[in-house]
Amino acid sequence: xxxxxxxxxxxxxxxxxLAAPNGNNLVEFREALLNGRSGVRDYDIRYVGSTLAGxxxxxxxKYQSRKDLRRGTRAGSMGVYCTAEAIADAGLDWANIDKSxxxxxxxxxxxxxxxxxxxxxxxxxxxxxxxxxSHHHNPRTVANNPAxxxxxxxxxxxxxxxxxxxxxxxxxxxxxxxxxxLLDECDVALAGGVSESIHTFGIFASFKSxxxxxxxxxxxxxxxxxxxxxxxxxxxxxxxxxxxxRMSDAKARRAKIYGELAGYAMNSDAxxxxxxxxxxxxxxxxxxxxxxxxxxxxxxxxxxHATGTTNGDSQECDAxxxxxxxxxxxxxxxxxxxxxxAMGAAxxxxxxxxxxxxxxxCCHPTINLERxxxxxxxxxxxxxxxxxxxxxxxxxxxxxxxxxxxSVVVVKRV
Amino acid sequence: MSPAEIRAKVIEILADILxxxxxxxxxxxxxxxxxxxLDSMDFLDIVMELRKRYRIQIPEDDYIHxxxxxxxxxxxxxxxxxxxx
Numbered sequence: 448x449x450x451x452x453x454x455x456x457x458x459x460x461x462x463x464x465l466a467a468p469n470g471n472n473l474v475e476f477r478e479a480l481l482n483g484r485s486g487v488r489d490y491d492i493r494y495v496g497s498t499l500a501g502x503x504x505x506x507x508x509k510y511q512s513r514k515d516l517r518r519g520t521r522a523g524s525m526g527v528y529c530t531a532e533a534i535a536d537a538g539l540d541w542a543n544i545d546k547s548x549x550x551x552x553x554x555x556x557x558x559x560x561x562x563x564x565x566x567x568x569x570x571x572x573x574x575x576x577x578x579x580x581s582h583h584h585n586p587r588t589v590a591n592n593p594a595x596x597x598x599x600x601x602x603x604x605x606x607x608x609x610x611x612x613x614x615x616x617x618x619x620x621x622x623x624x625x626x627x628x629l630l631d632e633c634d635v636a637l638a639g640g641v642s643e644s645i646h647t648f649g650i651f652a653s654f655k656s657x658x659x660x661x662x663x664x665x666x667x668x669x670x671x672x673x674x675x676x677x678x679x680x681x682x683x684x685x686x687x688x689x690x691x692x693r694m695s696d697a698k699a700r701r702a703k704i705y706g707e708l709a710g711y712a713m714n715s716d717a718x719x720x721x722x723x724x725x726x727x728x729x730x731x732x733x734x735x736x737x738x739x740x741x742x743x744x745x746x747x748x749x750x751x752h753a754t755g756t757t758n759g760d761s762q763e764c765d766a767x768x769x770x771x772x773x774x775x776x777x778x779x780x781x782x783x784x785x786x787x788x789a790m791g792a793a794x795x796x797x798x799x800x801x802x803x804x805x806x807x808x809c810c811h812p813t814i815n816l817e818r819x820x821x822x823x824x825x826x827x828x829x830x831x832x833x834x835x836x837x838x839x840x841x842x843x844x845x846x847x848x849x850x851x852x853x854s855v856v857v858v859k860r861v
Numbered sequence: 862m863s864p865a866e867i868r869a870k871v872i873e874i875l876a877d878i879l880x881x882x883x884x885x886x887x888x889x890x891x892x893x894x895x896x897x898x899l900d901s902m903d904f905l906d907i908v909m910e911l912r913k914r915y916r917i918q919i920p921e922d923d924y925i926h927x928x929x930x931x932x933x934x935x936x937x938x939x940x941x942x943x944x945x946x
Contacts, residue, residue, distance in 0.1 A: 583902065
């Protein structure tokens with residue numbers, strides 16, 4: 448995808464805005480990841496009761512009024528915050544940009560559950576008389592809501608929509624943004640993923656019924672991918688939005704460039720509602736590598752998807768061994784071990800957390816890996832402590848989701 | 862409730878709907894929309910809150926009576942006069 452391409456067909460990341468359970472911007476987030484600081488804490492939600500979650504503490508009022516917050520959704524708010532931060536970080540001359548050539552592409556795992564649950568809960572107090580059902584329900588629950596709130600807040604008149612891709616959505620949003628730039632549908636793509644999932648009891652209850660909801664006496668130790676004592680997923684909220692531009696535009700305005708989206712791929716397992724398929728995951732990684740024009744042993748860091756489930760982690764490791772088995776250079780890490788599973792934001796947050804490696808030369812670790820599961824054996828898995836690598840040229844970011852949706856992006860140092 | 866008490870309750874609702882606005886200087890006889898940013902969804906919030914808090918059902922044809930604060934109080938008076946403070 449990269450070799451021989453003119454700059455007008457090369458896509459780069461020029462801005463990052465994020466809200467994570469352990470950081471409200473990239474500097475804070477990176478610092479937490481390099482120093483092993485978790486963002487998982489005790490959490491209560493109706494019907495389920497006491498559980499654990501990755502909870503964000505960003506300043507909602509930085510870019511929105513209290514009325515905006517009352518009217519909109521948590522996902523919309525997350526999107527607005529992350530996008531406005533990304534635009535500021537990119538140093539775009541926002542006041543003079545043609546807003547009709549800005550596109551908003553937001554990956555989501557789901558949207559509308561939070562708002563629907565809230566309405567039904569309130570309606571219960573009115574004996575289910577639907578005349579008490581809010582007129583805000585529809586604009587809050589339409590699938591484009593998180594992207595639409597960004598458009599409204601920032602006066603963006605180009606296209607906006609969400610990309611529903613389960614937990615592969617963070618990468619999928621970014622891929623969509625890149626594709627729209629390549630098609631000249633926009634000049635600036637604001638792309639990534641958001642999640643408000645900790646505010647729906649349904650997601651906790653469903654994982655619990657599936658035997659896949661993590662529990663631990665110490666919340667910071669609950670998310671433990673690859674560990675023999677893992678017992679499920681810690682649900683998290685969060686968001687990460689990127690400013691994507693064509694390399695030619697970024698160079699023309701002398702923008703800071705975090706990295707180049709060298710290759711990407713999406714495919715489908717077509718095999719099960721929830722169980723992953725390592726063969727298809729491996730194919731997805733191989734396709735992204737081929738499009739990036741690099742071999743597996745050129746990848747310095749693989750940001751794994753692993754969520755802390757028995758089956759999912761071992762299946763991904765199977766896929767990783769198929770692709771990277773011959774690479775002594777590649778290191779593997781996992782961001783969910785710090786923040787839990789941020790669903791639609793996961794892929795975008797996990798890539799964002801690894802991007803500074805191009806500059807600081809470090810691979811942040813996977814924490815809570817005390818008794819490695821033999822089924823998750825990976826040569827090069829960085830556990831416990833940050834690994835100084837000296838030089839990082841390529842990062843591969845995995846994101847997989849239910850119904851068998853896989854997404855992979857390869858980002859190159861510029 | 863007296864008209865003054867009804868007015869205070871309407872202001873309470875407006876304060877929840879418009880949390881960023883200063884409502885202390887509202888003029889009773891000037892349309893609300895000329896004094897604060899009140900779009901159609903906000904207006905429906907007023908109707909909904911009256912329904913939720915006081916079980917008052919306002920038919921759509923009567924919305925016209927809620928344009929000003931004084932008009933709203935006048936409209937609500939017969940509906941709220943027997944409600945406890």
